[in-house]
Amino acid sequence: MSDIVCDNCGSTEAVVHLTQIVNNQMSTHRLCEKCAAEKGLESTPEPANFPLTDFLAQMGKDPAVDADPASTQCPFCGLTFRDFRETGRLGCPQCYETYAPHLQRLLRRVHGGTQHVGKVYLPPDPSASELERRLDALRRKLNRAVESEDFERAAELRDEIRSLEPA
Amino acid sequence: MNDLPAIPDHGLSWLEASGDHADIVLSTRVRLARNLQGHAFGPRARVNDRESVLRKFRECAAKAEFLQGGTLLEMPSLTPRSRKILLERRLVTRDLLGDPQSGPVRGAAVHVSGSAPVSVMVNEEDHIRAQSLLSGLRIEQAWRLVDRLDEELGRELPFAYHHEFGFLTSCPTNVGSGLRASVFMHLPGLVLTKEIAKVLQGLGQVGLTFRGLYGEGSEVVGNFFQVSNQTTLGKTEEDLVDHLDKMVRQVIQYEMHARQVLLRDAQGVTEDKIWRAYGLLRYARTLSFEEFMNLLSGVRLGLSLKLLPGLRVYTLNKMMIFTQPAHLEEAAGRDLSSAESDAHRAAYVRRVLAAEGEVSRGDRPSDEGPPSDRF
Ligand SMILES: [Zn+2]
Ligand SMILES: [Zn+2]
Numbered sequence: 178m179s180d181i182v183c184d185n186c187g188s189t190e191a192v193v194h195l196t197q198i199v200n201n202q203m204s205t206h207r208l209c210e211k212c213a214a215e216k217g218l219e220s221t222p223e224p225a226n227f228p229l230t231d232f233l234a235q236m237g238k239d240p241a242v243d244a245d246p247a248s249t250q251c252p253f254c255g256l257t258f259r260d261f262r263e264t265g266r267l268g269c270p271q272c273y274e275t276y277a278p279h280l281q282r283l284l285r286r287v288h289g290g291t292q293h294v295g296k297v298y299l300p301p302d303p304s305a306s307e308l309e310r311r312l313d314a315l316r317r318k319l320n321r322a323v324e325s326e327d328f329e330r331a332a333e334l335r336d337e338i339r340s341l342e343p344a
Numbered sequence: 345m346n347d348l349p350a351i352p353d354h355g356l357s358w359l360e361a362s363g364d365h366a367d368i369v370l371s372t373r374v375r376l377a378r379n380l381q382g383h384a385f386g387p388r389a390r391v392n393d394r395e396s397v398l399r400k401f402r403e404c405a406a407k408a409e410f411l412q413g414g415t416l417l418e419m420p421s422l423t424p425r426s427r428k429i430l431l432e433r434r435l436v437t438r439d440l441l442g443d444p445q446s447g448p449v450r451g452a453a454v455h456v457s458g459s460a461p462v463s464v465m466v467n468e469e470d471h472i473r474a475q476s477l478l479s480g481l482r483i484e485q486a487w488r489l490v491d492r493l494d495e496e497l498g499r500e501l502p503f504a505y506h507h508e509f510g511f512l513t514s515c516p517t518n519v520g521s522g523l524r525a526s527v528f529m530h531l532p533g534l535v536l537t538k539e540i541a542k543v544l545q546g547l548g549q550v551g552l553t554f555r556g557l558y559g560e561g562s563e564v565v566g567n568f569f570q571v572s573n574q575t576t577l578g579k580t581e582e583d584l585v586d587h588l589d590k591m592v593r594q595v596i597q598y599e600m601h602a603r604q605v606l607l608r609d610a611q612g613v614t615e616d617k618i619w620r621a622y623g624l625l626r627y628a629r630t631l632s633f634e635e636f637m638n639l640l641s642g643v644r645l646g647l648s649l650k651l652l653p654g655l656r657v658y659t660l661n662k663m664m665i666f667t668q669p670a671h672l673e674e675a676a677g678r679d680l681s682s683a684e685s686d687a688h689r690a691a692y693v694r695r696v697l698a699a700e701g702e703v704s705r706g707d708r709p710s711d712e713g714p715p716s717d718r719f
Contacts, residue, residue, distance in 0.1 A: 290578035293510025
């Protein structure tokens, strides 16, 4: 038995190290056998905390953007700027509006940009413009499918486009 | 099992060792994170938020073609052991199980489909975590499955979506596509030839992350690694998935080359390692998790190099799941101490290998049947 404590449950039999590299930064957790057995096969890789904690520590120190971040609070869920800095988690969809300027800097740092280019969501009762944006995205996908000669996929996309186009 | 009623077969179909490179890539997972408008995200959600999210999901699941014949399991109504079994089967995350002392929160649930290898966690860090888990290297296929599921869910559930940031998530590292694709790989060749550090570093430079288990003295436990995409925003889902697929195929090429080097330069030592691993697994009376994983790695390598004919990849995959603590306890019908667990693990492994028949050179592996073990 070693004196090293398991980072997960605090048992004093830690023998296994869980090593992760995220953004070229390595971190290691000491684990006991039981926790290692679980974590080693765990479902989801932990979200990348390194760029986040780094960045969050810096946040609120830029007077140009952070007029008075301490007093900012999300009107919907009440999350304060300090909550966000401490947990790295946002509280609700509205938070993305409340903290938009901070988030744009953070997202550029973490993802290299701020603009989503993936799936265009079609809500349950779409407006005309939501429908148009979705159709645009599907047409772009269709062009790609045709270019790469994936005709099966192209046919599926054509059906989907047809089903959304106003009669 | 009393409170884990018939989880559909799809809950374990990822063990079946089908799909590309199944001897090197155990499984592929693609998950999408989604949240509902008008509710606080998981960590800040109140009981009524979570119950409302679960109610909306339940109504949606009843209509979704992709979730038919499935089972919805609410975490608080399961025994602690059943929850851990779901965790060990990779159908739920530790996060969904909540604090070890107070247990899962009300509304935390998982839905396992009966008609496709997909499942949905409800009220985790995000309201909805939809995933597809497949055997072998099948990233594109896993993405297509979870994409279809997402379309069905999105038709009924009003997702939080932003014109600039895309699908909104609790953690900003998931925002945009909400997509995390990951591949669980066995890379003993690269570890034994000491090439692994270079390869992993390379992955870091092309926007991928990895994790692996290490024992004392930085020796890798079991030589298993999980590789996944790092960023979720600013690329299409197809690009994220393609990129991971290309890079993983590259790693497989490196791994196969490393194995050829082992056989060329150190055939005797390699064969000895493999047969010793098999001998210990076949006859040991007690096996710690770490020792088991290391021996299993040797046997898996032997099977892949066709040095241990007569064994099936499926058998090895199944052993990894059924030798975990909660699975051993379930089989024993009681709680087990750490020492008891090691003895039960060894007994289980002996029994499975004995049933598989004596391994000897010249035997050809029989057909790889689908999983038949179920509770
Ligand atoms: Zn522990
Ligand atoms: Zn908020």
